[in-house]
Amino acid sequence: MKSLKLVTRIVIVAAFAGAIYFFGPAASEFLPTQTASVLPFPKITTGKTDRAQPLTTDALKIAIGKMRLLSPKRAAPADVTSLELMALGKRFFFDQNFSSNGQVSCATCHQPEKSFTDGRATAVGLATTGMNTPTLVNSYFGQWFFWDGRADSLEAQALGPVENPKEHGFTRVQVARRIQSNYKKEYDALFGKMFGKLPANLPTNPAVGTPAPTRSLISNEVAAYALATLGSPTFQKKILRTAQSQSTQPVEILRLVSAGPDVPPTSFDQLPESQKSEINRIFANFGRALAEFERSIESTDSPFDLFVDRVSEPANKNKPLADSFVAGFGAAELRGLELFTGRGKCTLCHQGSHFTDQQFHNIGLMPVFEDQVNLGRAQGMLMARDSEFNCRGKYLNQATPSEGCLEIEYLETESAEAVGAFKTPTLRNLRDTGPYGHDGRFAQLNDILRHYNHLKKPPAVGHTEEMLVPLDFTEVELHDLELLLISLSGSVKFFKGG
Numbered sequence: 001m002k003s004l005k006l007v008t009r010i011v012i013v014a015a016f017a018g019a020i021y022f023f024g025p026a027a028s029e030f031l032p033t034q035t036a037s038v039l040p041f042p043k044i045t046t047g048k049t050d051r052a053q054p055l056t057t058d059a060l061k062i063a064i065g066k067m068r069l070l071s072p073k074r075a076a077p078a079d080v081t082s083l084e085l086m087a088l089g090k091r092f093f094f095d096q097n098f099s100s101n102g103q104v105s106c107a108t109c110h111q112p113e114k115s116f117t118d119g120r121a122t123a124v125g126l127a128t129t130g131m132n133t134p135t136l137v138n139s140y141f142g143q144w145f146f147w148d149g150r151a152d153s154l155e156a157q158a159l160g161p162v163e164n165p166k167e168h169g170f171t172r173v174q175v176a177r178r179i180q181s182n183y184k185k186e187y188d189a190l191f192g193k194m195f196g197k198l199p200a201n202l203p204t205n206p207a208v209g210t211p212a213p214t215r216s217l218i219s220n221e222v223a224a225y226a227l228a229t230l231g232s233p234t235f236q237k238k239i240l241r242t243a244q245s246q247s248t249q250p251v252e253i254l255r256l257v258s259a260g261p262d263v264p265p266t267s268f269d270q271l272p273e274s275q276k277s278e279i280n281r282i283f284a285n286f287g288r289a290l291a292e293f294e295r296s297i298e299s300t301d302s303p304f305d306l307f308v309d310r311v312s313e314p315a316n317k318n319k320p321l322a323d324s325f326v327a328g329f330g331a332a333e334l335r336g337l338e339l340f341t342g343r344g345k346c347t348l349c350h351q352g353s354h355f356t357d358q359q360f361h362n363i364g365l366m367p368v369f370e371d372q373v374n375l376g377r378a379q380g381m382l383m384a385r386d387s388e389f390n391c392r393g394k395y396l397n398q399a400t401p402s403e404g405c406l407e408i409e410y411l412e413t414e415s416a417e418a419v420g421a422f423k424t425p426t427l428r429n430l431r432d433t434g435p436y437g438h439d440g441r442f443a444q445l446n447d448i449l450r451h452y453n454h455l456k457k458p459p460a461v462g463h464t465e466e467m468l469v470p471l472d473f474t475e476v477e478l479h480d481l482e483l484l485l486i487s488l489s490g491s492v493k494f495f496k497g498g
C-alpha cells in the first residue's frame with residue numbers, strides 16, 4: 001500500500017489544491033498531467049518481456065492447483081439452530097413486507113435464476129441505485145462486502161439495503177415491528193435465550209424510524225489527491241467554483257460531497273439509549289438470519305471445477321492436461337486459462353478458487369458522470385470503520401477477533417491506491433451476472449476484456465494500478481479468454497428447507 005502520509009507529497013498536493021483555489025478554474029486544466037509526474041505512484045513492474053513468456057505445463061498445473069475449490073466447500077451447518085436460522089433468513093430474503101411499498105425483497109435484485117443478480121446495469125428497488133448488483137454465489141468466503149467494502153460481514157451488509165431509500169426504503173424500527181407481527185415465535189425461539197425475547201413496547205410513531213446516517217469524512221490529504229486526479233475537468237471546475245462562491249477550500253467541498261448529506265439528529269437518535277440498543281439488537285439479529293441463508297448459496301460444479309478436479313487426480317499427474325478435458329472445458333478454454341494466469345496476469349487480482357484477492361483496485365475506468373464521483377474504497381473503508389454494526393461494535397461483535405476485525409484496526413486510511421478502487425469481484429457464474437463492473441458499464445464480457453486490452457486513460461479518479469498494462473491480445477486470444485471466463489459458471493444451489 002502506498003501511503004500519502006509522506007510530508008513532501010502532502011505539500012505538493014496541497015499546493016496544487018491551493019493553486020486551484022487562488023487562480024480559479026483555469027489553473028486546474030494543467031493539474032492532472034502535472035500531478036501525475038510529481039506524485040510518486042506505486043511502481044510494480046510488469047514488463048512486456050515477461051508477458052511474452054508462455055507458461056510451462058508444470059507451472060500451469062501449479063497455478064491450477066491454487067484454483068481448486070476444496071471439499072467440503074464450506075463448513076456444514078453446525079447444528080439444528082443454524083438450520084433454523086438459515087430457514088428464517090430464507091423467509092426474510094424473499095419477504096416483500098420488509099419494504100415501504102410492500103414490493104421489494106432482497107430477491108428483487110438478487111434473483112436465484114440469475115445467480116442472485118438482476119440482469120440490469122444498475123439495480124432498481126424503490127429507485128435506481130446507480131450500482132451494479134453483485135452475485136451472492138459463494139459469498140460465504142468474503143471479507144468485505146459492497147463494491148467499496150463498507151461492510152465487514154454478511155450480517156452487517158444485509159442491514160444496508162433495508163434502510164436504503166432507493167432499495168427497501170424501510171427503517172430498523174419497522175423491521176422490528178414486522179418481526180413482532182409476523183415472526184415473533186421464530187425470533188423468540190432462536191434469539192430469546194441469548195438476547196431476550198422481543199420487547200412489547202416498540203415505538204409506534206412512524207416518525208421514529210432510523211438514526212441519521214454517520215458521516216465519514218476523508219482526510220484533507222486524500223481529498224486533495226482525489227481532487228487533483230479527478231478525470232472529469234467539468235466536475236473539477238464545478239468544485240472549484242462552489243468553493244470560491246462559499247469562500248471555502250475545494251478539498252472541503254469534496255470531503256462533504258463524498259460523505260453524503262448532513263442529516264440532523266432524528267427522533268430515533270433521541271430515544272433513550274436502552275431502547276435504541278434494543279432495536280439495534282433486533283435489527284442485527286435480522287442480519288444474522290439473512291447472512292446464514294446467504295452462506296448456503298453456492299456454485300461448485302462449473303466445467304472449470306470438474307476439469308481442475310480431474311487434473312488433481314493422482315492418476316492424471318503425469319498426463320497431458322488435454323486428458324482431463326470435460327464438457328465445457330476443452331482446448332480453447334485451456335488456452336484462455338494460459339492467458340489468464342500467464343501473459344494476462346489476471347491472477348494478480350483474480351486469484352484462488354474464488355478468483356478474487358479480496359482487495360480493492362483502481363482498474364482505470366473512465367469517468368461517466370460530469371457532476372459526481374465515487375471515491376470507492378477511500379470512502380468505503382471509513383464507513384466500515386465507523387459502522388456500529390462492524391465486528392468491533394456491540395451488536396455483531398466477534399468473540400475471537402477474526403482477520404476482518406484486525407483489518408478494521410489497521411485500515412490504511414491515507415492510501416492513494418484506495419481512491420477510486422473497488423473490490424475485485426469473483427469471476428464465478430459470469431454467464432448469468434452481466435452487465436459487469438461496479439456501475440454496470442460493460443454490457444458484455446467482451447466489453448470489459450476490451451477495456452483491459454487497451455486501458456484508455458484517465459480513470460474517473462485516482463490512479464490506474466501500475467500492474468495493469470494494456471494486454472494487446474488478438475481477437476482470437478480475447479475469445480479464448482472469454483470462453484475460459486464462461487467455463488467458471490456452474491449450477492446454483494441454496495438452502496431449500498424451511
Ligand code: HEC
Nearest residue numbers: 105106109123124125131132133134145146147158161167
Ligand atoms: C434494489 C436492489 C437490491 C436489493 C433490494 C438488495 N440488494 Fe444487495 N446489492 C445490490 C447492489 C446494487 C449491491 C452493490 C451496492 C454497492 O456496492 O454499493 C448489493 C450488494 C449486496 C451484497 C454484497 C456482495 C458483495 O460481493 O460485496 C450482498 C451480500 C447483498 N447485496 C445482499 C442483499 C440482501 C441480504 C438484501 C435484502 C436485505 C439485498 N441485498 C437487497 C442490490 C440490491
Ligand code: HEC
Nearest residue numbers: 344345346348349361363422423424425436437438452465
Ligand atoms: C489490478 C487488479 C486486477 C487485475 C490484474 C485484473 N482485474 Fe479484473 N477486476 C478487478 C477489479 C477491481 C474489478 C472491478 C472494477 C470496477 O468495477 O470498478 C474487476 C472486474 C472484472 C470483471 C467484471 C466482473 C463483474 O462481475 O462485474 C471481469 C470479467 C474481470 N475483471 C476479468 C479480468 C481479467 C480477464 C483479467 C486479466 C486480463 C483481469 N480481470 C485483471 C481487478 C483486477
